[in-house]
Amino acid sequence: MARVLIVGAGLAGLSAAIDASANGHHVVVVERSSTIGGRGTSQNKEGFSLTFGPHLLQNKGPMWELCRRLSKRKFSSAAIRLDKVEVLGHGMIRPKGNISRVVENRRALKSKDQSHPIVRAASFLTSWSPDYLGRIETLSKSKLLVSNEGWIGLAGRLAAALDEIGVLIECNVKVESLHNYGVKLNNGKKIEADVVILACGLSKSRQLLAEVDQQRTEQTFSGLSKITASIIEVGLDSKPLRERQVIIDTDNHTTIVDYTAIQSRLSTHGSHLSAITVGGLKIDKGETRFESQEDRMEYLESFLDAQASGWREHIITDLRQEKITIHENLGNEIDGFAFSDKGIIMAGSWVQSDFILADAAVHSGRIAGKNIGKAQH
Numbered sequence: 416m417a418r419v420l421i422v423g424a425g426l427a428g429l430s431a432a433i434d435a436s437a438n439g440h441h442v443v444v445v446e447r448s449s450t451i452g453g454r455g456t457s458q459n460k461e462g463f464s465l466t467f468g469p470h471l472l473q474n475k476g477p478m479w480e481l482c483r484r485l486s487k488r489k490f491s492s493a494a495i496r497l498d499k500v501e502v503l504g505h506g507m508i509r510p511k512g513n514i515s516r517v518v519e520n521r522r523a524l525k526s527k528d529q530s531h532p533i534v535r536a537a538s539f540l541t542s543w544s545p546d547y548l549g550r551i552e553t554l555s556k557s558k559l560l561v562s563n564e565g566w567i568g569l570a571g572r573l574a575a576a577l578d579e580i581g582v583l584i585e586c587n588v589k590v591e592s593l594h595n596y597g598v599k600l601n602n603g604k605k606i607e608a609d610v611v612i613l614a615c616g617l618s619k620s621r622q623l624l625a626e627v628d629q630q631r632t633e634q635t636f637s638g639l640s641k642i643t644a645s646i647i648e649v650g651l652d653s654k655p656l657r658e659r660q661v662i663i664d665t666d667n668h669t670t671i672v673d674y675t676a677i678q679s680r681l682s683t684h685g686s687h688l689s690a691i692t693v694g695g696l697k698i699d700k701g702e703t704r705f706e707s708q709e710d711r712m713e714y715l716e717s718f719l720d721a722q723a724s725g726w727r728e729h730i731i732t733d734l735r736q737e738k739i740t741i742h743e744n745l746g747n748e749i750d751g752f753a754f755s756d757k758g759i760i761m762a763g764s765w766v767q768s769d770f771i772l773a774d775a776a777v778h779s780g781r782i783a784g785k786n787i788g789k790a791q792h
């Protein structure tokens with residue numbers, strides 16, 4: 416049995432804790448903020464479960480599987496419908512009464528022809544990148560879901576399972592540095608551990624590892640980039656998107672999702688719009704891109720004005736983030752065990768995995784938790 420210390424109670428950290436504990440290790444999780452779930456959570460406000468931007472769940476993916484397996488109580492989920500997804504300038508992905516367009520779009524999605532606007536839009540919605548085709552089938556095969564309990568409910572299932580098996584999660588505790596005995600916290604306390612799992616995001620992990628082995632850290636983390644997004648989440652007492660569940664503006668990397676239109680059990684009110692603009696903005700026909708988050712936010716608001724007319728007058732509650740990291744290393748090249756000889760394993764959406772986003776976080780966390788022995792001295 417090893418003493419395992421997990422840094423970060425996001426989806427990767429919680430998943431790692433579940434598997435490490437199931438494999439007989441003594442596990443403690445520390446989290447710098449006051450809440451668990453990291454970016455994969457939501458807050459219940461005025462009858463809405465507000466997330467950090469649109470979060471869509473892959474049916475039977477690692478996150479879905481783990482949540483299902485951990486609790487007998489099933490959660491219900493509803494899939495996005497292709498006849499309710501509008502790609503701006505190109506109509507619905509499956510337009511009613513237009514058989515030839517339905518056939519053309521279905522063919523394009525099957526062939527993953529990246530020059531086709533529907534394929535690029537589908538790729539954006541499924542991965543938040545118009546160039547990543549690896550998850551496109553989740554949309555075309557109706558596997559892109561919204562659950563009825565919000566992401567706080569899903570992260571809560573992981574936390575409840577940990578509580579049941581007696582794993583301690585300490586919030587408001589920040590890890591400052593790594594040492595051969597374990598970690599040092601911001602309150603000066605030391606925690607001894609045989610194995611440390613870094614599930615605290617790419618930037619913090621890199622910073623902590625640089626003090627352990629600068630050269631290897633530079634090599635391991637070289638050439639990586641992160642993609643940020645701006646988001647607006649609003650709970651409304653109106654339904655401004657009418658029949659649409661999702662609107663995608665691929666050129667400007669912008670989307671509005673109406674969670675309530677997809678999963679009616681999420682709220683009894685009008686609609687829950689989750690709007691996102693990712694990365695730079697293509698403002699004109701040239702390649703001028705504006706990276707400033709203020710520009711992004713302004714564009715997002717004007718997009719909502721154009722597509723969800725009157726939304727400002729119907730706000731019950733809202734949550735905005737001008738800048739949030741959506742992808743740290745979409746290519747997933749970093750080996751989670753690159754520092755295992757030092758008793759350190761890495762987990763997170765940025766660690767090598769066959770999956771992306773929350774599924775990569777959960778998958779890499781579980782792999783870390785199952786393989787503590789690889790890092791034990």
Ligand SMILES: Cc1cc2nc3c(=O)[nH]c(=O)nc-3n(C[C@H](O)[C@H](O)[C@H](O)COP(=O)(O)OP(=O)(O)OC[C@H]3O[C@@H](n4cnc5c(N)ncnc54)[C@H](O)[C@@H]3O)c2cc1C
Pocket residue numbers: 422423424425426427428445446447448451452453454455456467468469470471472473543588589590591614615616619644646691739740741762763764765771772773774776
């Ligand atoms: C706008 C947006 C939309 C998204 N959409 C989707 C989607 O549709 N589908 C999907 O599957 N995924 C989506 N994601 C991605 C998903 O939210 C993330 O991939 C996932 O939550 C990452 O989990 P993680 O555990 O790797 O990292 P994080 O959630 O970042 O967790 C890291 C944790 O470590 C803690 N921490 C950091 N430093 C320290 C320290 N020094 N000491 C202690 N704790 C520390 C942080 O507070 C945090 O809780 C989206 C993300 C965003 C931002």
